[in-house]
Amino acid sequence: MDKIVVEEVYKVFGPTPDQAIRMLKEGHSKSEILEKTKNTIGVAGANFSVKEGEILVIMGLSGSGKSTLVRCLNRLIEPTSGKVIVDDIDITGLDSEALRRFRLDHLSMVFQNFALFPHRTVIDNVAYGLEIQNVDPGKRRERAMGAIEQVGLKGNEDSYPNQLSGGMQQRVGLARALALDADIMLMDEAFSALDPLIRSDMQDELLQLQEKVQKTIVFISHDLDEALKIGDRIILMKDGYIVQSGTAEEILTHPADEYVAKFVQDVDMAKVISAESVMLKPxxxxxxxxxxxxxxxxxxxxxxxxxxxxxxxxxxxxxxxxEDAAEAVKRGETTLEKIVQRNLETVNLDTPAVDIIPLLARLHYPIPVVDENHRLRGVVIKGSLLAGLSERGTE
Amino acid sequence: MEIYRIPVGQAIETFINFFVENFAFATRGFAAVTSTGIGWIVSALMYPPPIVVILIFTILAWFLSKSWKIGLFTLLGLLLILNMQLWGPTMSTLALILVSTLIAVGIGIPIGIIAALSEIAYKIITPVLDVMQTMPAFVYLIPAIPFFGLGAVGAIFSTVIFSVPPCIRLTCLGIKQVPKELVEAADAFGSSKWQKLFKVQLPIAKTTILAGINQTIMLALSMVVIAAMIGARGLGGEVWRAIQRLEMGRGFEAGIGIVIVAIILDRVMQAYGGKGQQAQQE
Known part of the structure; x- marks a missing residue:
């Protein structure tokens, strides 16, 4: 079911936004519009939807409009035109009080530079949203502690944010979003300020948490590896436009244009290509x-x-x-009983190629690809794997 | 040929006279109330033996600043003032500073908040502040007399006008300096405007606002001295009298008294403001 539906959302910064949108629809370029009307295009006609319980990653380089787009979802930035529909409610039509209530109940957000309140302890930061909702102090503390435990920060609740490392601070940011019962979590480059090792840990933890909490997450990132790892689906943005959306594999194997292809060319294809797409039919x-x-x-x-x-x-x-079959024929055997090798190592349809390579080196038979019923769906041999990788890498 | 002279001064005078004629009853009433208040504060400060007041101030300074050095300086400084027989004037000066700072902060912080939150208000308020700060301080003394009469209240009026700008400016600055992401975070979690102001913007701006209050106190101190010209008593009155009688020694004694009061107030305020900041960083 679609949790969030975004229809034709435009965001123009400048004096005459309507004119800019008209020119954009007539096919004028972004720089042309800037030159003629002094308007900057933030988001140009975004259409997409987010399914309930999925992680959607919006990806693009800085200046591509991804942060603007995510802020249009909770109207931290007011969209110039278009609709954002959450649970059948058009939030672009809400007045400021209704919007405030809607944010309280449905939307939480995690920020790139954590945005923790420096004058509040960890637990008071986490409890901020509850405090705003006037939850009584006892209950507030209880729920905040629950969120703090979820992100593994128990024992730090009375520290101030600047006593914590970057990774721990972002856990606080995450806990602050989790403490609310909001069903949608917007994460704006949430892990980009962390160093690579910690970032990778946090991604794993987010995925584990998501198993439990099942929120609808819109995650902004400029890091393709991150997008591929955590995104159920990915939206790629450039110059305010959505250039492609789809699963990781769709984007990698069939890039919509040169820009996407360039973006994805450095990706280690072996991590993304699945057994299914390189196997041969038996x-x-x-x-x-x-x-x-x-x-x-x-x-x-x-x-x-x-x-x-x-x-x-x-x-x-x-x-x-x-060889074994030939031997058996010589010996005059009539069944396969003695020569069949049991307990084969198998892979699933979605096993990434990178995990198949070591098996190919070790095993002397083709790698069987099986489905959930242990039915043989295909085989991977060295040739098919290499062909699959090289073909997609240069497409 | 005679060049036409634009009647700037005349216009301002007419303008102020209009206010005096129509609102003097209100300002005079206010003056009566304020002057009684100041009277009470001065009598309260003068009622106990000076040594008791000195000890109370010493402990207060020590406690607020958490520094024994500032405590010791307060003790020795006030003892010197007492020894120079300037105790009475010092207490009236303190009372004037206290009242005018309270009024200035009471006006300044709300105006600063409005200036920070509304771009239009900011554009109106800033040039007014510029004029207020560049206008020579003495000028404020003149309209003070018709509105509030000679004496303490007129002094407070001109002191407030002279000392309120830094409080407004730094409150505004402090709020504007709150990182954009923190404001976004407050909004994203559904805070109302008031919740955002009191739970996020003001606490984070606190250090800057305290610095503004500190400057206001220092300006109030300097203005209270000048205001002696319209009959405010206190240390300024002593200096004024010394000028008129050419008593060089007496003038400097009163001057030293003012310096001592200024140092105590400044150090205590700074240490207090700094402490607030430290708690966040510890």
Whole structure:
């Protein structure tokens, strides 16, 4: 279900925003409009939706309008035109008091430079939103402590923000957003000010927390790796326009234009490409119940392969190599029982290529890709993996 | 040929006279109330033996500044004043400073807040402050007389006008300096304007506002001395009298008294303001 729907949102900074939007729709460029009308385009006609419980990452370089766009969602910045609909309520139509109430109930926010109140202790920072809602002090403390525990800061509740490290400060920022029951969390470059190791930890923790709290999260980032890691879906922005949206893999494998392609070219494709997209369809399988070594060997010869997977009860059961099958035929065996290799290592459809590479080096059979029912869906061999990676990397 | 002279002074005089004629009853009433108030404060300060008051001030200075050095200076400084037989004038000067600072802060902080929050108010208030601060202080003494009469209240009126600008300016500055992200955070969590002001903007601006109050006190002190010309008593009155009689020694004694009071007030205020900042950084 769509939690947030953004329709045709424009944000223009300058004296004559309507004129700027008209020119924009007529196809004039951003710099042309700036020159002629002194208007700066922040966001140009954004359309997207965020599903309930998903993490949507809005990504772009600085100046691409992503921070402006996220501020349009809670009207910290007033959109020039367009609609932002949350739970069927058009929040662009709310008056200031209704907007304030709406923010209290539905929207929390985490900021790039933490934006903690320096004159308040950790717990008073976390309890700020509750204090605003006039929750009584006992309950307030209890809920704030709960949030502090969730982010692993128990024991620091009476410290002041500047006594804490950057990572800890942003945990406070996160706890402040979690302490409220708001169902939407806006995170503006929340981890960008942290150093890489801590950033990576925080991303993991956010994902773990999200498993539990299931909020709808809009996450702003300029870091593609971060976007790929935490985003269920990604929106890419440039010069105020949304240039592409989709899952990580969609964006990487089919970049919408040169800009996106450039953006993604440095990504380690192996981390993103899944087994599903590099696997080959299994050419032939042999059936444990009915086939003997002779049939298996015949099937291999027919398909020009040096080994074959064995199926039993519609499930992947094992693997037989050509050598073993030939030996068995010589010995006169009629079943696969003695030569089938059981307990194969398998990967799932969404296993990233980077995790398949070591398996390829270690195992002497093609890597079977199975679905949740342990049915064989494909095989990955060195050639298919490398082809898959290089093809997408240069597309 | 005679050049037409624009009647600037005349216009201002007419303007002020209009106010005097129509509002003097109100200002005179205010003057009566204020003057009684000042009378009470002075008698309260003069009632106990000076040594008791000195000890109370010493402890207060020590406690507020958390520094024994400032406490010791207060003790020795006030003892010197007592020894120079300037106790009475010093107490009336203190009373004048206290009342005018309270009025200046009471007017200055709200105006500073308005200037910080409204761009239009800011554009109106700033040039007015510029004029108030560049106008020679003596000029304020003149309209003080018709409105409030000679004496303490007229002195307070001109002192407030002279000393309120830094309080307004620094309150405004302090609030404007609150980082944008913190204001956004307050908004994003659904704070009302008042909640934002009292829970975020004012506490964060506190140090700057205290610096403004400190400047206001210092300006009040200097103006209270000048205001002796319209009959305010106190240390300024002593200096004024010494000038008229060419008593060089007496003049300097009163001057030293003023310096001592100024140092005590300044150090205590600074230490107090600094302490507030420290608590956040500890």
């Amino acid at each position: 050419k032939e399988m042999t059936y444990y119940e009915t086939d003997g070594p002779k049939t298996a060997l015949h099937k291999m010869k027919h398909s020009h392969i040096s080994g074959i997977f064995v199926r039993k009860d519609r499930k992947l059961m094992g693997y037989v190599s050509a």
